[in-house]
Amino acid sequence: MEIRISLRLTHLVALTLLLSLFPILTNDLPAAFACKKPPASPISLTSWARTGGPAIKLTVAPTGELPTHFLWATSLYNKINKKWEPWSAWKKFTISKNRKNLIYQSKLTSKYSQISFVSYAGNTCGRSGTIQLRVPLKSSSQLTLLPPQIASSLPLSLSSISLNYFDPDYLGIPILVTSQTPSICTTDLTKNVLSLLAPGSCKIRLSENSKLVSTPNPDISFQFNILENPVVLPETTQDRTDDIQGFQIHVVYVTVRDAPSNDFYNSGDINNWVALAQEWLYEQIGKRLIFDTFQGSLDVSTLKSNYLTSDLSHGNGATEIIDGEEVADSLPKLANEFNQANGGGKVGKNLFFIVDANLDPRYCGWGKMPGALALGYLGEGRCWQGSSSYLGVGLKINYMSDTIIHELLHNFGVAHVCIDQSDIMIGNSCPDSLVRKGAVTIDTTHTRYVGGSLSGANILSLKVWSDGTGERHIPLPDVCYMGELCIFPTKYWSTNAQLLDLQESVGGNWITLATFTAYKDPNPPGAYPYTYDVKLMPTSIGVHTYRYRLQPTAAWNEYLDTPFVITVPY
Numbered sequence: 373m374e375i376r377i378s379l380r381l382t383h384l385v386a387l388t389l390l391l392s393l394f395p396i397l398t399n400d401l402p403a404a405f406a407c408k409k410p411p412a413s414p415i416s417l418t419s420w421a422r423t424g425g426p427a428i429k430l431t432v433a434p435t436g437e438l439p440t441h442f443l444w445a446t447s448l449y450n451k452i453n454k455k456w457e458p459w460s461a462w463k464k465f466t467i468s469k470n471r472k473n474l475i476y477q478s479k480l481t482s483k484y485s486q487i488s489f490v491s492y493a494g495n496t497c498g499r500s501g502t503i504q505l506r507v508p509l510k511s512s513s514q515l516t517l518l519p520p521q522i523a524s525s526l527p528l529s530l531s532s533i534s535l536n537y538f539d540p541d542y543l544g545i546p547i548l549v550t551s552q553t554p555s556i557c558t559t560d561l562t563k564n565v566l567s568l569l570a571p572g573s574c575k576i577r578l579s580e581n582s583k584l585v586s587t588p589n590p591d592i593s594f595q596f597n598i599l600e601n602p603v604v605l606p607e608t609t610q611d612r613t614d615d616i617q618g619f620q621i622h623v624v625y626v627t628v629r630d631a632p633s634n635d636f637y638n639s640g641d642i643n644n645w646v647a648l649a650q651e652w653l654y655e656q657i658g659k660r661l662i663f664d665t666f667q668g669s670l671d672v673s674t675l676k677s678n679y680l681t682s683d684l685s686h687g688n689g690a691t692e693i694i695d696g697e698e699v700a701d702s703l704p705k706l707a708n709e710f711n712q713a714n715g716g717g718k719v720g721k722n723l724f725f726i727v728d729a730n731l732d733p734r735y736c737g738w739g740k741m742p743g744a745l746a747l748g749y750l751g752e753g754r755c756w757q758g759s760s761s762y763l764g765v766g767l768k769i770n771y772m773s774d775t776i777i778h779e780l781l782h783n784f785g786v787a788h789v790c791i792d793q794s795d796i797m798i799g800n801s802c803p804d805s806l807v808r809k810g811a812v813t814i815d816t817t818h819t820r821y822v823g824g825s826l827s828g829a830n831i832l833s834l835k836v837w838s839d840g841t842g843e844r845h846i847p848l849p850d851v852c853y854m855g856e857l858c859i860f861p862t863k864y865w866s867t868n869a870q871l872l873d874l875q876e877s878v879g880g881n882w883i884t885l886a887t888f889t890a891y892k893d894p895n896p897p898g899a900y901p902y903t904y905d906v907k908l909m910p911t912s913i914g915v916h917t918y919r920y921r922l923q924p925t926a927a928w929n930e931y932l933d934t935p936f937v938i939t940v941p942y
């Protein structure tokens with residue numbers, strides 16, 4: 373007897389063996405009777421009282437020939453040696469008018485964690501098929517239902533969820549899942565799934581009371597949101613006309629020469645990942661980011677990169693330091709390719725590349741901090757493992773949506789946060805002991821980056837949200853914004869004797885915009901201590917060429933510094 377199958381499965385098998393020759397079982401069982409066939413397998417119900425272990429009740433099947441007896445045996449799982457004890461001898465239970473149900477009450481011990489119970493029914497014509505069930509040797513309080521630890525938003529394209537995911541503790545007893553919104557989602561017991569039928573709120577009830585088990589534990593309700601199928605625009609290499617002016621995040625789907633495409637754009641996965649990232653942010657902080665859209669739908673460009681995976685991988689060729697980590701120069705490489713396909717760079721737009729290749733098995737993405745470039749990729753089956761990854765079991769967010777948010781927050785100037793095990797900004801610069809665990813959170817202290825800026829930036833102060841809030845745009849080198857004080861490059865000089873003019877090249881002439889006085893920096897980065905606080909409000913959108921001019925004095929000549937360019941995108 374080595375075959376051990378689950379309670380649910382066993383029962384289904386037993387039901388298929390039923391023969392309905394005797395359609396109704398009367399209350400008066402004859403003490404002896406002539407039979408033509410063996411009886412059907414007994415029916416079992418495992419129940420828990422408030423205290424004590426499971427009680428297994430066998431009753432006569434409602435159809436088929438009547439049995440004269442049940443035979444049953446048990447085995448216990450020894451959790452100390454991690455093995456099943458030998459089966460007990462078969463025990464016989466004779467069925468009579470006054471003894472129709474066998475009740476086996478198990479005992480709880482510290483040594484055993486499960487009981488396997490096997491039984492069959494018999495009469496003078498033979499015996500039924502065997503039923504076997506395996507239940508935990510736990511009290512009902514140890515079987516209390518918990519809410520499923522899955523994402524609170526899921527895409528309609530997921531189409532079904534295995535019912536096993538609604539038993540987060542693997543309690544080992546069948547849990548009855550019932551939909552309370554059957555037009556949105558419905559259970560399919562033959563496939564053991566919850567089918568997703570339509571967008572909306574799917575409400576389900578989980579119960580430990582069914583034909584197979586009964587506990588005194590209360591049912592629990594659980595609900596999640598099913599997102600409608602995204603509109604996937606026709607594939608293009610171009611950035612389409614923008615719906616809005618100003619800051620936005622443009623998504624680029626990248627395939628490389630040496631990795632097969634998973635076609636994540638046409639499958640709708642990219643749109644889903646972005647939509648689910650937005651839903652998660654909205655649930656956590658009540659805000660959504662501004663993504664580039666065309667006629668209301670996510671505007672994604674595709675880029676068939678000429679690079680190989682290794683060209684874009686960590687540690688290959690020139691590297692750059694991002695958030696204290698050395699990563700490949702993949703971001704400027706991809707940005708250059710994208711810009712070439714689009715007739716120049718797009719200052720003021722953040723580019724988020726989703727690369728269909730495993731760039732580095734240790735990460736799922738990286739981003740400049742602060743910056744306008746970031747990427748995510750699939751990892752080695754770590755960051756994405758197909759549609760079941762949408763469930764985000766434990767984390768309550770799928771890892772691709774998680775990566776999109778994490779890397780964009782780096783772009784906004786947020787560093788890794790190593791203070792708990794759930795923060796979305798935990799990164800590999802945190803200690804190894806800080807392993808991601810439990811539902812992902814976003815700065816629960818409201819001091820690090822949501823409401824405070826201890827970790828580099830307060831994302832609520834940035835103008836990156838679809839509700840129009842925020843005071844300033846992402847601070848980027850060589851970029852300034854209308855209505856925000858522009859901080860010009862800081863340079864150091866040997867003397868404070870000269871005034872500094874900020875000049876702009878206008879129609880071939882250098883026009884002085886403002887004049888500044890030097891001050892001494894108490895902690896200069898080099899040998900020269902004098903510097904100027906050059907700040908000015910931009911007066912027009914566009915690409916501006918500036919230079920610094922040091923005014924002549926009796927002792928010093930005029931000095932014209934190298935011109936530099938600052939773009940004001942909006």
Ligand SMILES: [Zn+2]
Pocket residue numbers: 695778782788798799800
């Ligand atoms: Zn990071």
